[in-house]
Amino acid sequence: MLVFKKSVMVCLLSVLVSGCLAVESSDTSPDTAAMKRWQDMRFGMFIHWGPVALKGTEIGWSRGKQVPTEEYDRLYEQFNPIEFNADEWAQTAADAGMKYLVITAKHHDGFCLWPSAYTDYDIASTPFKRDVISELARACKKHDILFCTYYSVCDWYHPDYPLGSPAGRSQKAEHNMDRYYAYLKNQTKELIDNYGPLGLMWFDGEWEKPWTRDYGNGLYTYLKDIQPTLLINNRVSKGRHGMAGTTKQSHLNAGDFDTPEQRIGGFNRKRPWETCMTICRQWAWKPNDNMKSLKECIQTLLYTVGGDGNLLFNVGPMSDGRIESRQVERLKEMGDWLEQHGDTVYGTRGGPFKPGKWGASTCKDNKINLFVMNWPKEGPLQMPALPMKIVKSEIKTGGQLRISSNEETIDIHVPVKDRREIATVIELTVGGQAFEIAPADVALYKSGSVAFGKPAKASNVFQNSEQYVPAKALDDDAETRWATDAGTKEAWLEVDLGKDMTIDRAMIHEGDWNRVRKFELQYKSGSQWKTAYTDSTIGAEKQFEFSPVTARYFRLNILQAIEGPTIWEFQIFESK
Numbered sequence: 001m002l003v004f005k006k007s008v009m010v011c012l013l014s015v016l017v018s019g020c021l022a023v024e025s026s027d028t029s030p031d032t033a034a035m036k037r038w039q040d041m042r043f044g045m046f047i048h049w050g051p052v053a054l055k056g057t058e059i060g061w062s063r064g065k066q067v068p069t070e071e072y073d074r075l076y077e078q079f080n081p082i083e084f085n086a087d088e089w090a091q092t093a094a095d096a097g098m099k100y101l102v103i104t105a106k107h108h109d110g111f112c113l114w115p116s117a118y119t120d121y122d123i124a125s126t127p128f129k130r131d132v133i134s135e136l137a138r139a140c141k142k143h144d145i146l147f148c149t150y151y152s153v154c155d156w157y158h159p160d161y162p163l164g165s166p167a168g169r170s171q172k173a174e175h176n177m178d179r180y181y182a183y184l185k186n187q188t189k190e191l192i193d194n195y196g197p198l199g200l201m202w203f204d205g206e207w208e209k210p211w212t213r214d215y216g217n218g219l220y221t222y223l224k225d226i227q228p229t230l231l232i233n234n235r236v237s238k239g240r241h242g243m244a245g246t247t248k249q250s251h252l253n254a255g256d257f258d259t260p261e262q263r264i265g266g267f268n269r270k271r272p273w274e275t276c277m278t279i280c281r282q283w284a285w286k287p288n289d290n291m292k293s294l295k296e297c298i299q300t301l302l303y304t305v306g307g308d309g310n311l312l313f314n315v316g317p318m319s320d321g322r323i324e325s326r327q328v329e330r331l332k333e334m335g336d337w338l339e340q341h342g343d344t345v346y347g348t349r350g351g352p353f354k355p356g357k358w359g360a361s362t363c364k365d366n367k368i369n370l371f372v373m374n375w376p377k378e379g380p381l382q383m384p385a386l387p388m389k390i391v392k393s394e395i396k397t398g399g400q401l402r403i404s405s406n407e408e409t410i411d412i413h414v415p416v417k418d419r420r421e422i423a424t425v426i427e428l429t430v431g432g433q434a435f436e437i438a439p440a441d442v443a444l445y446k447s448g449s450v451a452f453g454k455p456a457k458a459s460n461v462f463q464n465s466e467q468y469v470p471a472k473a474l475d476d477d478a479e480t481r482w483a484t485d486a487g488t489k490e491a492w493l494e495v496d497l498g499k500d501m502t503i504d505r506a507m508i509h510e511g512d513w514n515r516v517r518k519f520e521l522q523y524k525s526g527s528q529w530k531t532a533y534t535d536s537t538i539g540a541e542k543q544f545e546f547s548p549v550t551a552r553y554f555r556l557n558i559l560q561a562i563e564g565p566t567i568w569e570f571q572i573f574e575s576k
């Protein structure tokens with residue numbers, strides 16, 4: 001009891017003194033200039049490399065699986081990448097239009113790419129001996145690329161770290177987490193001291209049990225004290241929503257940005273984020289791995305920046321030290337595109353038109369860049385009207401452009417022959433700061449639903465992910481959805497039409513999920529919800545009519561579901 005009281009007191013005091021809870025205090029928010037500099041870069045190179053390249057299996061994860069642990073842990077004895085040329089790697093990144101680089105100084109397998117004073121399981125013990133991290137840091141500096149390191153907080157090799165394999169299937173006999181934590185602090189400090197200042201420290205492996213929020217938040221403040229301009233990802237602490245990479249309780253869990261993995265993050269201007277994604281399938285080199293097409297590569301970048309995020313694009317160099325030539329070529333092709341259109345990417349912010357099937361947009365000062373990636377089957381692409389005048393418009397990928405606008409829409413006409421396979425780039429110059437325009441959805445096909453693009457609320461959102469917000473059911477895009485947490489049996493989605501409207505028809509699309517067993521369509525009358533229609537299942541494109549009701553707020557109320565319901569589209573129509 002005494003202890004409890006004391007801790008409450010301390011909490012209250014620290015709230016009074018620092019003005020807010022632990023990680024919200026000034027020493028745990030990122031350096032503003034460093035954050036802006038990094039966000040302006042938008043595109044970086046991720047490198048996963050180590051002795052495992054000798055096997056061509058996945059770094060860390062293949063240890064004790066495809067490769068027996070004893071064999072994996074001795075690969076370093078043969079690691080001799082004599083073709084390694086840091087200058088070439090930095091040149092490849094620069095030619096791709098990448099502005100920063102993050103390399104696996106240490107992955108989950110514990111091997112260190114630099115000669116560490118705290119372990120012999122490092123590059124100095126290989127036949128190669130050379131300090132890869134040092135050579136790369138220097139080459140990056142020369143090519144004006146911001147150098148950064150990846151460091152896994154889980155270490156399946158280190159005797160002090162409790163777990164010995166993924167999912168803790170093997171435990172070490174004499175582990176000592178506090179001692180391991182000291183090792184980890186020494187090593188990360190060593191990286192900053194020897195190769196810093198670093199752009200960012202990219203942590204990973206934090207989901208494992210031995211890693212606690214206290215360890216994470218402690219490490220965060222420890223490193224920020226050493227280098228205040230250092231940026232640190234959210235995986236330093238706990239609270240990551242799986243591969244979506246967003247952060248639960250970001251006021252409690254340190255971290256400067258979110259980290260969606262192998263997927264593009266949802267539109268978010270409030271919290272910085274960076275998608276990490278592989279150019280092939282595997283993080284580490286794999287022979288004949290499936291490589292992404294140029295279209296996939298560039299569209300991934302554009303959808304990411306259009307959502308206001310950065311892209312950290314991964315290559316896994318081979319065991320001889322070279323990056324596969326087909327990957328170098330693909331990256332160069334991205335660089336060629338950026339050479340032409342870099343001003344629409346670097347230093348821009350996502351929006352104001354939110355990414356969707358149609359494409360994505362970025363903005364800077366009085367310019368809006370549209371990346372149109374899909375067109376309606378017929379007619380022009382219709383964008384919602386802007387609260388600012390369009391003073392000029394230009395098609396940057398060549399050809400003809402005609403724009404006609406009225407109070408509600410901006411119609412973008414580009415003849416089929418002038419539409420580009422990857423993205424048709426259009427620049428709009430507006431009569432004000434484009435970033436101040438409220439972000440809006442764009443529909444490729446218009447349903448005519450009055451709920452389209454209107455403010456929405458929901459009982460819950462799957463992992464609080466931007467990707468599954470209720471707006472996704474109101475965007476006339478049947479490929480995006482509102483999703484609820486696993487195990488949800490009852491849920492609602494509410495829309496505010498902004499004014500009273502008379503509705504007598506609806507279309508709800510649950511795809512082939514068929515999880516709903518009972519639902520009702522409701523409208524608000526005074527402070528009460530009333531039911532306009534009720535039914536059992538939904539399924540694909542369910543259309544129904546009911547006696548006209550007039551209200552401003554409508555909701556889909558799911559009364560019974562067999563699993564967390566997902567709704568791809570919720571459309572309601574005015575009675576004619």
Ligand code: H79
Nearest residue numbers: 048059060061204205207241242243261276283
């Ligand atoms: O370094 C690359 C991968 O080796 C590493 N992160 C990228 C940057 C990676 N870590 N984990 N994974 C890849 C996939 C693992 C997913 C899971 Fe989990 C770990 C599933 C359950 C535990 C993370 C935490 C996702 C959900 C909870």
